[in-house]
Amino acid sequence: MNSRQIRAGAVAMTGVLLLGACGGGGPGGSGGDFTDGKLVLAILNDQSGIYKDASGPNSVKAVKMAVADYQKKYGDRAVVDDIEVTSTDHQNKPDIANTKAKELYERGGADVILDVPTSSAALAVANQAKSHKKLFLDVSAATTALTGAQCNKYTFQWAYNTYMLANGTGTTVTQNGDKNWHIIYPDYQFGQDMTKSFTEAIKGAGGTVQGTIPTPFPNDNFATFLTKAGSTNPDVIGTMQAGGDLINVVKQFNESGLKDKGINLAVGLMLITDIHSLGVEQFAGTMFTDAWYWNMDAESRAWADRFRDETGARPTFEHAGNYSAALQYLEAVQEAGTDDADAVVGKLEGKKINDMFLRNGEVRAKDHLVVHDAYLARVKKPSEVKEPWDYEEIVTTIPASKAFPPAEASTCSR
Amino acid sequence: MNALLQYAVQGLAAGSFYALAALGLAIIFGVLGVVNFAHGAFYMLGAVTAAVLLDTLNLTLWWSLLVVPVLMFAFGVVVERLFVQWLLRLDPLYNFLLTFGLTLVLVELVKQKYGVSGLPYTPPEALQGRVELAGVVLPRYQLFVFLFSVAICVLVWLVMTRTRVGMIVRASTEKPELARALGINVGRWVTPVFGFGVAIAGLAGVLSAPFRAITADMGNNFAIILFAVVVIGGLGSIVGAVVAGFLVGLVEAFGQAYAPTFAQVLIFVLMALVILVRPAGLFGRKEATA
Structure with missing residues (x-):
């Protein structure tokens, strides 16, 4: 095969490829x-x-x-x-x-x-x-x-985003009277972001963050972290854990007796699958911010x-x-x-x-x-649950303009 | 003082899980020479089984503490007969591959069947709430976990030191050749010992059900710390496993209280120190008595 033939072949092949690419367009x-x-x-x-x-x-x-x-x-x-x-x-x-x-x-x-x-x-x-x-x-x-x-x-x-979660939960819970916070968070990007956003929201609403505790991720034992956080007598402990770690935190918080001392638990990120897997009784009364609720x-x-x-x-x-x-x-x-x-x-x-x-x-x-x-939600009591997955009550709707940071505050430049 | 006592109880409660699971691991290693990497998965299966029994048959924690170890024993026997027994004569690397592979299979099967979000579990009324001891408020469940696992460890210790079965197992652990020479059929004890080790891991799983997230992955992180426990205690040493279990629990709790970022690292620092100073572990082979 000489070079001319090769070139001709290549041209023909390219043509076929081009045809193939264009020919498939939908009707x-x-x-x-x-x-x-x-x-x-x-x-x-x-x-x-x-x-x-x-x-x-x-x-x-x-x-x-x-x-x-x-x-x-x-x-x-x-x-x-x-x-x-x-x-x-x-x-x-x-x-x-x-x-x-x-x-x-x-x-x-x-x-x-x-x-x-x-x-x-x-x-x-x-x-x-x-x-x-x-x-x-x-x-x-x-x-x-x-x-x-x-x-x-x-x-x-x-x-x-973390702003929506922190702004919804951090601001509202603080304004409702739980002014002193202690935050525990998983020590990686998400946890750090959440802690930063929450701290800003809490301070903005006139509250204080008494302390923050980084925890290993993943982790199944939070007992001492919680005792430590509770020892400063905050109004509320904020947990930024997600998924399985969140379930560990909630189970061990309920068991710790901090609730009896008047310390509440606020959850940074929670999905309805978390409530489903742990059962409403463990979460009953917990406030969190949701982007949407099926019911x-x-x-x-x-x-x-x-x-x-x-x-x-x-x-x-x-x-x-x-x-x-x-x-x-x-x-x-x-x-x-x-x-x-x-x-x-x-x-x-x-x-x-x-x-x-x-x-x-x-x-x-x-x-x-x-x-x-966005929506501030409260987890229902077991007695309020009417059907499977009926776990949330929407307390307040946070209008779009307030739920997310204003465009002027954005650091985005393209 | 108050806080110290509280951290100590939390540490001992956390240590209870390690102690029980490490006990099973140590016995299996002693008699079979198998480093069972599937131990975390057996712990997870114990917790999942307890949750399923509560959900389907309404069997409370009390029943699960009895029933689940029996089921897990049977499961252990099946695993030993089907897989582990063929590897006893081979290089330990094959045991590693088998038990590690088994972990992956068990974890994936549980994920397929029950998803990844975890299963709900409600402890019995009697174990909820708190008691006040010497001015310190302690959760009932943590105390229960601690006392229960101490009781099991003592029971195992009594069986090991006071009964014929225990003597045979110890002899097989420490001097298998001599035991054989004295006419003891060491091989006969391999299957029940493996089953027993699995049953205890399952028991630790049941105890964790009210206290921790019950997910397919719950054994993964647990197993890593468990191996640190066994190394600290001394491979194959039963007393070592239990002591190291509680020790690691305490290190974890005080680490969480005073150096949260390093809580888990501290355990491995302890392990490294033990290996440096006493390569065979705190109660390693040479010193192993029970």
Whole structure:
């Protein structure tokens, strides 16, 4: 084979490849507006570890529900027919999240990565989104850095952040009279962020933080940490532990007798799956901030019923958040008529949204934080529970403008 | 003073779990020569079984303390017959691979069946609340855990030193060749001893159910500290395991009180010191008496 033949062959091959790339465009679309002719929504989260129940495989089902709803709504008018939903396990490790995100964007054809719990893992994915110029809608990670110091054009934070949790719980509990706090927190990024946010919120509301205690993570013995925190006679002990560690704290707090001394427990981050696993009697009366509750109104409940039929469980706010993020992404793609990341970002920025999950929601253009109403919740007493998963009473709705930090305070600069 | 006493009781309560589990680990190592890396998983299974029994059959903690060790003994016997016995003649590395692999399988199976958020557990009324002793308010459950595990340790010690079975097990632990030469069928004791070690780990799991999160992963971190306990006590030493168990509990509690960031590190510092000064552990092989 001489060089001319090789060159001719190469040209022919390239032509075939180009045809292949363009030919797959959906019938609703104007061929070529979608890379590979399809849209790939990649969920990257914890499929096997401590956050599996809070988000995990059921978030994949929630995203599939969003795809089904999109297809039902637009039918033949949909700009893309072929929508693929994939799921990948990052095991809550930033290094794995980093590699997987790179793979998904480069070889998995991912147009958007969704979910990504664990702050350090989410920051790694945000970095990949930035360098690949592809979208990342984070739902389950709480660090404010995602839309603050480490923000970028392609990253959005959809459901909550540590500010929302701290502001809701820290401010309200302090204003309700529990002015002196002692905080215990797991000694890693999330715990440190939470402690910082809580301290600011408590001071802002006129309270004081008498002390903070870092604890190992994970850990199953908190007895002495709690005794130590209780020895300064605070009004309330704030725990920033999450998941299994939170359950250890609550069990050992209840057992310690600190409650009899008039010391309350405030929880930084709690999901309905935590209450479900430990039982309402252990948590009864505990105040915490929630981004959404499945039984807060008819619209949420209707969706939660569908979710239950799919999964057998009631959704956490993370499940609902993933549904909302996927649905609004698809809406933006529909509007833009393409999966081109810059075009989709343009449609999302500044958009005002009201859906099953977001109330008075707005995708803030400045830092890509999605602000919306948040809720201060109280865990019901066993006698108040009327049906399975009926665990929360919404005490106050915190309006979107107060629930999240103001745009002016954002340190994001792109 | 008041606070010191409180920390001490908390340390002893935490140490109770380590002491019981390490006791089983030490006996298994002594008789079988197997370092059982699945011990954390057996501890977890004990707690999960107790939670399931409470949920399905309404068996309270009192019943679980009786029933679960029996179930776990049976499970241990099955595991020994099916897997462990084939490895006794091989390099210890194979034991490591087997028991570590077994841990992964058991943990994943529990995750598949019960999820990762954990199972609820309500302790009996009698063990809730607090008692006042010499001006110090102590949670009832912690006292119970401590007294109960001390009782079990004493019972095991009596069996080991005062009965024929105990003598045979000790002889098999310390001088297997000599025991064989004297006509004792050491092999016959291997299966029940393994079962017993598993049963005690399960018992520690039951005790932890009202007190700790019952999740598939609860044994992972526990097992790491457990091995520090066994190394501190001296591999294969039964008394060493128990003493080191309580010691580590105390170190953990006082560490949490006075140097929270280093609470867990301190345990391993202690372990390193013991290895430096007494490589065989506090009650290592040479000194092992019971």
